[in-house]
Amino acid sequence: MKKNCFVIAIVLFFLVMFIGSRIMRSQQVCEYQSEEFLMDTLVSISTYGTDTDLLKLATEEAFVEMRRIADLTDRFSEGDSLACNASDVSRINKMAGIEPVTVDKDVVNILKLAKEYTELTNGAFDITIGPVMDLWGFGQEKQKVPNSLEIQKVLELVDSKKIILNEDLCTAYLSQKSMSLDLGAVAKGYAVEKAVNILENQGIKSALIDAGGNIRVLGKKDNEKPWKVGIQDPRDTSSLVGILSLVDESAVTSGDYYRSIEINGRTYNHIISPKTGFPVGDNMSVTVITKDAFTADVLSTALFLMKSQQALALAEELEGIEAVLVNADQEILMTSGLIEKVVIK
Ligand code: AMP
Numbered sequence: 001m002k003k004n005c006f007v008i009a010i011v012l013f014f015l016v017m018f019i020g021s022r023i024m025r026s027q028q029v030c031e032y033q034s035e036e037f038l039m040d041t042l043v044s045i046s047t048y049g050t051d052t053d054l055l056k057l058a059t060e061e062a063f064v065e066m067r068r069i070a071d072l073t074d075r076f077s078e079g080d081s082l083a084c085n086a087s088d089v090s091r092i093n094k095m096a097g098i099e100p101v102t103v104d105k106d107v108v109n110i111l112k113l114a115k116e117y118t119e120l121t122n123g124a125f126d127i128t129i130g131p132v133m134d135l136w137g138f139g140q141e142k143q144k145v146p147n148s149l150e151i152q153k154v155l156e157l158v159d160s161k162k163i164i165l166n167e168d169l170c171t172a173y174l175s176q177k178s179m180s181l182d183l184g185a186v187a188k189g190y191a192v193e194k195a196v197n198i199l200e201n202q203g204i205k206s207a208l209i210d211a212g213g214n215i216r217v218l219g220k221k222d223n224e225k226p227w228k229v230g231i232q233d234p235r236d237t238s239s240l241v242g243i244l245s246l247v248d249e250s251a252v253t254s255g256d257y258y259r260s261i262e263i264n265g266r267t268y269n270h271i272i273s274p275k276t277g278f279p280v281g282d283n284m285s286v287t288v289i290t291k292d293a294f295t296a297d298v299l300s301t302a303l304f305l306m307k308s309q310q311a312l313a314l315a316e317e318l319e320g321i322e323a324v325l326v327n328a329d330q331e332i333l334m335t336s337g338l339i340e341k342v343v344i345k
Pocket residue numbers: 124125126127129133182183184185186253254255258259270271272273274297300301304305
């Protein structure tokens with residue numbers, strides 16, 4: 001009898017240990033990470049939680065949404081731009097000066113929001129910069145420094161006021177022939193924010209999306225501590241100028257070292273002034289930290305286009321916006337609200 005009790009006790013002990021370890025394992029926070037090349041950059045999504053199947057499903061759905069936005073906004077979509085598989089943006093461009101085009105409501109939304117930032121920056125930020133980008137050859141095989149006559153001609157085509165939107169009918173129209181949209185400054189941020197919405201709707205509480213320097217974090221890392229995100233040194237991208245602590249925020253950098261081109265031994269960056277038609281050189285990099293990736297993406301490009309002190313003043317003025325600028329003299333400037341959030345190296 002005594003022996004039986006002893007055996008039962010041992011069996012029970014191991015049973016409890018076994019069940020306990022299974023519960024512990026199912027509660028353990030794990031990471032699911034996936035990468036895809038989208039919008040000309042490597043996009044990585046890392047999600048954290050206890051249910052790996054859910055992490056995988058949510059991440060896959062987030063990528064589906066990002067791909068959808070990428071397909072809508074790609075201005076170099078293959079073949080004839082009037083083909084039914086052409087992106088909304090290439091159809092709008094093709095129909096410039098001809099007729100309005102029915103587009104996805106996300107496209108109307110992006111255009112509407114982007115137009116507001118043109119006003120805020122007195123015309124420096126303008127998504128109708130397409131003809132100027134093309135003249136320089138950005139995104140194409142051959143590049144050149146255009147002459148002043150050529151620049152003059154294309155600058156007449158840059159004017160966001162000529163983007164005519166009809167929100168009820170979901171149409172967009174560029175009212176002058178040869179105008180063209182370039183959503184390079186905004187589409188990534190918009191796609192990242194849509195992807196975060198998908199993750200949230202799936203119940204994910206902790207995630208990080210990195211779309212080529214376009215960072216958005218959800219919750220805290222492992223649900224415990226703020227995420228640490230580095231700001232690259234624009235003249236030595238293997239080192240950092242600072243480290244940010246982020247929770248439920250985005251940090252997006254526009255830098256002269258991204259996507260620059262070299263012509264006759266000179267480097268030209270990819271952010272162009274609609275006043276001069278030439279790349280701007282007042283900042284080496286601008287990082288904007290705010291709640292959502294779309295605003296951070298728009299504003300990092302918009303502030304990059306401004307003189308450093310004006311950009312800093314505008315960032316201070318805007319609610320919920322923080323910024324770190326590296327100016328042309330490689331000095332680091334930042335908004336006052338960042339003191340708690342950034343460690344300068
Ligand atoms: P980002 O890397 O987000 O700062 O965006 C840079 C991209 O914005 C460029 O590659 C162009 O596609 C686009 N862009 C260039 N100049 C301007 C401008 N003045 N206003 C709006 N978008 C621009």
